[in-house]
Amino acid sequence: MDFSGIGSSLEAALTTQLPRILGAIGILVIGWMVAVLVRAAIRRLLGLARLNHRVADTTEQKLSLTTRFGARIPCTRRVSRAARIAILGVVIAMGLRATGIADDIVDLAFLLTFGAVAVAAALSFGLGYREAA
Numbered sequence: 001m002d003f004s005g006i007g008s009s010l011e012a013a014l015t016t017q018l019p020r021i022l023g024a025i026g027i028l029v030i031g032w033m034v035a036v037l038v039r040a041a042i043r044r045l046l047g048l049a050r051l052n053h054r055v056a057d058t059t060e061q062k063l064s065l066t067t068r069f070g071a072r073i074p075c076t077r078r079v080s081r082a083a084r085i086a087i088l089g090v091v092i093a094m095g096l097r098a099t100g101i102a103d104d105i106v107d108l109a110f111l112l113t114f115g116a117v118a119v120a121a122a123l124s125f126g127l128g129y130r131e132a133a
Contacts, residue, residue: 017099024095031091039084046076089113 096106 020099024098027098028091028095031087031094035084035087035091038087039080042080042083043076046079051076 090110093106093110097103
């Protein structure tokens with residue numbers, strides 16, 4: 001058995017793919033840190049603005065979600081968690097693009113997700129302000 005051909009092809013593959021993989025790992029690590037910082041900043045800013053109390057005072061409703069265990073999750077945590085998940089989604093797409101793995105699938109998934117969010121926002125504003133129009 002001739003292992004020199006396998007070794008040379010493995011070396012060629014590693015020299016071309018290793019920088020891409022390391023770059024994708026770097027993108028993921030930095031993106032994760034940015035997502036954590038943004039989550040903390042949003043939670044702190046909404047806490048300083050007292051969003052939960054302001055909405056409760058004006059609408060007489062609490063902006064908290066009750067989980068199946070009875071715990072109450074305030075609005076600030078939900079908004080900061082949604083922002084973190086959105087940032088991580090973009091970062092994962094950037095990491096996959098950096099490696100060159102399934103570029104067309106990543107583009108299509110990102111566009112479909114963005115389109116779904118746009119349609120959901122249009123429907124929510126359209127149905128929410130139906131009486132005003």
